[in-house]
Amino acid sequence: MKRKLFICLAAFHLLFIIISNLYTSYTSYCDYYEKPVDSSLRKCISIILGNQPLCYYAKYTGTSAGYGYFAPNVRSPTSLSCIYRGGNIGPELSSNEASLRYDNLVGALVENINAEKMPVLEQEKKAFETKKKYNELVLRNIAMKMFNDYQLPPDAVSMSLNFINHTPLADARAGKEMNNGLHKVQELTLIIKQ
Amino acid sequence: MKKVLNNYLNTGALAADWPGFLRISTAAFALIHFLSIQADFDILFSYNGLVKPDILAAMNEGLVPTMVDIHVFAGKIIPGLSYEHVLVFFRSFYMLCLACLGAGIFTRISALFSLLTQLILISSINFYQYGADSFTTILLFYCVIFPAGKSMSLDSRLFRKTKSISASSATLCLRVLQIHLCIVYFIGGFDKIAGDNWRNGEAFWKAVTSHNLFHFADVTFLKNTSFFLIAGWATIIIEMLYPVFINIRKTRNTWLLLTISLHLGIMLFLGLFFFSAVMIIFNLAAYYVPYLKEKKKTFAAPDTSPVMQLPVPA
Numbered sequence: 001m002k003r004k005l006f007i008c009l010a011a012f013h014l015l016f017i018i019i020s021n022l023y024t025s026y027t028s029y030c031d032y033y034e035k036p037v038d039s040s041l042r043k044c045i046s047i048i049l050g051n052q053p054l055c056y057y058a059k060y061t062g063t064s065a066g067y068g069y070f071a072p073n074v075r076s077p078t079s080l081s082c083i084y085r086g087g088n089i090g091p092e093l094s095s096n097e098a099s100l101r102y103d104n105l106v107g108a109l110v111e112n113i114n115a116e117k118m119p120v121l122e123q124e125k126k127a128f129e130t131k132k133k134y135n136e137l138v139l140r141n142i143a144m145k146m147f148n149d150y151q152l153p154p155d156a157v158s159m160s161l162n163f164i165n166h167t168p169l170a171d172a173r174a175g176k177e178m179n180n181g182l183h184k185v186q187e188l189t190l191i192i193k194q
Numbered sequence: 195m196k197k198v199l200n201n202y203l204n205t206g207a208l209a210a211d212w213p214g215f216l217r218i219s220t221a222a223f224a225l226i227h228f229l230s231i232q233a234d235f236d237i238l239f240s241y242n243g244l245v246k247p248d249i250l251a252a253m254n255e256g257l258v259p260t261m262v263d264i265h266v267f268a269g270k271i272i273p274g275l276s277y278e279h280v281l282v283f284f285r286s287f288y289m290l291c292l293a294c295l296g297a298g299i300f301t302r303i304s305a306l307f308s309l310l311t312q313l314i315l316i317s318s319i320n321f322y323q324y325g326a327d328s329f330t331t332i333l334l335f336y337c338v339i340f341p342a343g344k345s346m347s348l349d350s351r352l353f354r355k356t357k358s359i360s361a362s363s364a365t366l367c368l369r370v371l372q373i374h375l376c377i378v379y380f381i382g383g384f385d386k387i388a389g390d391n392w393r394n395g396e397a398f399w400k401a402v403t404s405h406n407l408f409h410f411a412d413v414t415f416l417k418n419t420s421f422f423l424i425a426g427w428a429t430i431i432i433e434m435l436y437p438v439f440i441n442i443r444k445t446r447n448t449w450l451l452l453t454i455s456l457h458l459g460i461m462l463f464l465g466l467f468f469f470s471a472v473m474i475i476f477n478l479a480a481y482y483v484p485y486l487k488e489k490k491k492t493f494a495a496p497d498t499s500p501v502m503q504l505p506v507p508a
Contacts, residue, residue, distance in 0.1 A: 003366070007203070010370045017374060021381045029388045059257040060313065061335045065328030067381040072389025074397045077405040091237065091244055097227070097468065098234035099407055101322040105245070108321040134253065138321075141245045145237075169399040172417045178403070 017063050020049055024066040032072045077164040078103070078110040079182065082143060084157045089146055109135050110161045110185050132186065135161065139188050147192050154192050161186045203366055212368060212484040214298070214346030217305070219475045220333040221296030224312065227326065227468050228288060238319055239281055247277065250319055258317040287311055295337060298347020305337040326469040329476065332374070340367040364484075371480045376437035378476075379453070383433030392430055395422035401464060408465030432456055440481055450481050 023045045030037045048054065058064035082089045093099045112131045139159045146152070162182035172178065237243045239261070251262040259267075265280045288311040294304035312334060316327045336342075341363065343349040391397035399422045402413055416422070432452050439449040454474055461470035 003363075006366060010366070014370065014373050014377070017377050021377065025381060025385050025388065028385065032389055056257055059255075060309070062328055062331030062333075065325070065332070067378045068385030069325060069382060070397065070401055071382065071385030071392065073391045074400040074404065076400075079405070093237065094233040095230055096407055096465065097230040098238060100324070100465070101231070101238060101319070102244070103407070104324045105321045134249075137249055138245050141249060145242075145244050164405055166400055166404060169394075169396050169417060169422060172399075172414065178414070180405075 013061070013063070016054070016058070019045070020058065020063065021067055023049065025068055028066075028068055029072060075107065076166060078107045079162050079164050080106045080109070080139075080142070080159065081162060081182065082146065082157055082159050084152060085155060089150065089152075089157075091142065091146060092149060105138075106161065109138060110163065113161075113186055135186055136188055140190060143190050143192065152192075157190050157192060159188045159190065160184045203369055211345035212479060213340050213342040213344065213364065215483040216333070216340065216371070216479040217298065217301065217337050217342035218296050218346065219479065220330070220337055221292045221308070223468075223472055223475055224308065224330050224334065225289060225292040225296070227330065227472075228292070230468070235285065238322055239285075239315075241277060245321070247318060250321060254317055254320055258313045260318040261314060262318065264314070284311060284315060288315060298343045298349050301343025301347055301349050302338060305334060305342060309334040309338055324469070326466070326472050329469070329472040333472070333476065333479075336367075336371060340371075368480070368484055371476075372441075375476055375480045376440070379433045379436035383430050383436070386426075386430050387434065392426045395420075395424075395426045398422045398426040398429065404464075406463070406465045408462075408467075410462035413463075429456065446481060446485070450477060453477055 023041075026041075027037055029035075049058075055064075080090075091102065093102055112135055113128065139161075143157050143159060147154075147157075160182070162184050165179045165181040165183060167176060167179045231238060239247065241247060247260070248262050251260040254260050261277070261280050261284060265275065265277045268280065269275045288308065291304050291308040291311055294300060295308050309331065312327075312330060316323050316331075386392040386397070389397065391400070399417070413421070432449075433456075436449060436453065439445040440453075454477060457470040457473045457477075460466050
């Protein structure tokens with residue numbers, strides 16, 4: 001009896017992983033090729049994946065994570081540049097792991113308001129503005145932290161969230177130099193006072 | 195069909211102590227991973243950090259409480275409780291739980307508290323989290339539901355009444371772990387083949403020449419060769435065919451070696467040390483340690499016991 005129950009729960013667990021991941025794969029595929037997600041499928045899946053107890057289940061078992069790492073395409077590198085009196089400043093992190101997490105924070109902020117996906121509907125515009133304001137709040141926090149840590153004299157600091165341009169393989173083969181230019185997604189100038 | 199399924203679910207776990215390996219390696223990994231950010235702990239978690247915790251908590255989806263939520267809640271019960279107190283508690287409690295989990299003291303409880311604490315810590319810094327955290331959650335969850343304390347643990351030594359793990363129960367748990375891992379790789383490969391950039395080598399080029407924190411070697415000099423095309427396809431093949439070749443006895447070790455090489459590549463060229471390490475642990479726990487006894491047996495006298503036989507690949 002106990003064994004049969006375990007098998008049933010295991011089957012549910014694995015089935016849930018398969019459904020949620022196949023749907024994530026499908027949506028990221030649509031996103032990548034800029035195709036609309038099938039509305040009936042979206043409705044059907046949202047009944048399963050949007051179900052509150054299942055959301056808790058997914059979170060506490062780790063099954064909410066998608067496994068399509070670096071796919072369908074490798075995410076473009078992102079950066080946060082803070083220009084203070086003509087020079088670039090950045091937070092002081094002592095470990096590789098913390099730097100990696102900081103990069104994830106920057107990536108998440110950039111993704112939060114990816115400029116290529118400009119909102120159309122009124123509701124989307126509101127959500128976009130909220131996200132933009134949230135990003136500004138985070139950037140303000142980071143700037144203040146750096147000013148305090150480095151004990152910088154009060155002045156203006158220009159901050160921008162960027163995608164870093166990446167030279168395609170074909171261009172590199174054609175002899176073009178590696179392009180590290182920035183594609184700004186959000187800009188902000190802060191006046192830091194004493 | 196029923197016979198094949200029954201055979202698959204009941205036989206195959208030759209080394210019944212693999213849950214012990216899963217428990218110890220998961221606890222050790224999570225502890226080292228957590229220790230690696232201790233020098234920057236305040237920058238990531240405290241109000242003196244880069245982003246204030248309440249601002250980070252504002253974007254939390256609400257499924258797991260953050261340390262800010264816990265501080266607000268506990269502050270009503272314990273007057274004068276500061277956020278720093280909560281931070282010190284979780285910081286030390288997580289390490290204590292992981293140490294207990296690794297040693298196998300009150301294993302299930304320590305695994306459960308490790309999982310909950312890890313989720314709270316990660317939800318508190320949701321924008322800083324990445325793939326290694328998700329896989330740590332998965333492995334900790336399996337440490338909770340599997341009989342991870344039945345072998346190589348202080349529980350099994352101190353409380354002799356504890357039943358040792360049965361081969362069939364260990365096999366059933368192992369199948370869940372293995373199928374989960376097969377889904378992970380298949381989906382990973384499936385998503386890659388869906389994008390044209392992995393099929394023409396562009397994605398692999400982008401991955402290894404991008405702005406990664408660590409580069410073992412610069413491979414841009416290979417741009418005029420077929421290296422990136424072959425490497426892209428090799429990644430897809432290793433991932434998509436993982437569920438097939440890892441489950442065939444003759445090809446298991448080769449595929450395991452290829453998969454571990456893939457993760458070593460990610461470690462050396464993308465600088466994702468902990469992500470690669472957790473995936474290697476997942477692979478070893480699912481497809482190497484359970485078959486160790488089988489490897490030993492090939493050098494010893496053959497055993498014809500039905501429990502010890504491997505299933506015929508479906």
